Amino acid sequence: MSESIAKLADQAARMRQELNKYAYEYYVKDNPTVEDYVYDKLYHDLVAIEEKYPELITSDSPTQRVGGQVLQGFEKVVHDVPLYSLNDVFTKEEIVAFINRVKKELGENVTFVCELKIDGLSITLRYEDGLFVRGATRGDGTVGENITENLKTVRSIPLRLQEPLTIEVRGECFMPKKSFVTLNEKRDEAGQAIFANPRNAAAGSLRQLDPKVTATRNLDTFLYTVVDFGPLHVANQFTALNQLENVGFHVNHERRLCKNVEEIWEYIEEFQERRTTLPYEIDGVVIKVNDFHQQEELGFTVKAPRWAAAYKFPPEEAQT
Numbered sequence: 001m002s003e004s005i006a007k008l009a010d011q012a013a014r015m016r017q018e019l020n021k022y023a024y025e026y027y028v029k030d031n032p033t034v035e036d037y038v039y040d041k042l043y044h045d046l047v048a049i050e051e052k053y054p055e056l057i058t059s060d061s062p063t064q065r066v067g068g069q070v071l072q073g074f075e076k077v078v079h080d081v082p083l084y085s086l087n088d089v090f091t092k093e094e095i096v097a098f099i100n101r102v103k104k105e106l107g108e109n110v111t112f113v114c115e116l117k118i119d120g121l122s123i124t125l126r127y128e129d130g131l132f133v134r135g136a137t138r139g140d141g142t143v144g145e146n147i148t149e150n151l152k153t154v155r156s157i158p159l160r161l162q163e164p165l166t167i168e169v170r171g172e173c174f175m176p177k178k179s180f181v182t183l184n185e186k187r188d189e190a191g192q193a194i195f196a197n198p199r200n201a202a203a204g205s206l207r208q209l210d211p212k213v214t215a216t217r218n219l220d221t222f223l224y225t226v227v228d229f230g231p232l233h234v235a236n237q238f239t240a241l242n243q244l245e246n247v248g249f250h251v252n253h254e255r256r257l258c259k260n261v262e263e264i265w266e267y268i269e270e271f272q273e274r275r276t277t278l279p280y281e282i283d284g285v286v287i288k289v290n291d292f293h294q295q296e297e298l299g300f301t302v303k304a305p306r307w308a309a310a311y312k313f314p315p316e317e318a319q320t
């Protein structure tokens with residue numbers, strides 16, 4: 001590579017780093033530090049360099065988010081570690097029974113973490129040396145579909161992590177309520193069938209064979225689990241969520257440590273109240289034992305962790 005090309009390669013790398021930093025601030029921290037114009041101008045300048053010197057294009061360039069060709073179908077992905085389901089509970093009494101069983105096995109010194117149960121589509125994202133290499137649907141928990149090209153168009157999914165980690169993370173891909181309303185208005189005007197709810201709209205958007213269509217759907221993500229916590233050096237779920245955000249993922253901020261049923265029920269009642277005001281749909285609250293060693297002690301049943309429960313809200317009134 002000539003010296004001038006090498007200099008351009010360095011310049012393009014710095015531009016990508018800057019653009020990915022701006023995207024992290026905007027989509028993950030929800031705290032942009034520059035005007036859209038600054039981002040758009042820098043993006044435009046990077047496109048110009050990459051168009052002139054395609055050999056300088058890298059997989060983590062923001063210009064590559066909507067690069068994928070139209071697929072004929074989705075490859076199957078066998079999950080090394082299955083995506084488990086959650087045991088559902090519907091009453092305070094069932095939560096009391098869950099907490100009592102956990103404390104019977106672990107003793108009184110147990111802390112729980114409550115997280116919002118996002119009404120979207122479970123996804124799993126694989127990174128190698130910090131680079132996004134594969135994204136897949138949950139499928140039946142053991143076999144899913146490779147939707148990497150579609151997930152690359154989701155702006156809150158980092159194409160490169162803040163650290164060169166090799167990890168697999170799991171979370172939810174969802175369509176914000178506002179995007180859902182706008183999409184259905186456009187579809188209705190175009191005489192197309194409208195989606196029944198944001199979850200169906202997100203599923204339909206991720207199952208598009210053309211990533212350019214997915215890119216128009218304003219999908220978002222909340223990540224909440226790492227398959228192997230080793231690389232993150234964390235001992236519990238609450239710290240893991242902080243670390244997930246620090247390395248570049250969009251993590252829901254409404255997480256809360258709870259010591260007992262009263263605090264868990266307080267959280268549940270708060271979000272049953274606030275549910276309609278949130279910019280995304282939730283269908284409950286996930287209650288987890290916080291400490292990872294205690295989670296390991298409790299283990300799993302055939303399909304679900306014994307250290308977690310999903311409290312389901314009663315259905316909201318029909319979509320208006």
Ligand SMILES: NC(=O)c1cc2c(N)ncc(C(N)=O)c2s1
Binds near residue numbers: 084086116122172224
């Ligand atoms: N099926 C599952 O294991 C989960 C499903 C979900 C969901 N839809 N939303 C949030 C969480 C969470 N914060 O853990 C989980 S965990």
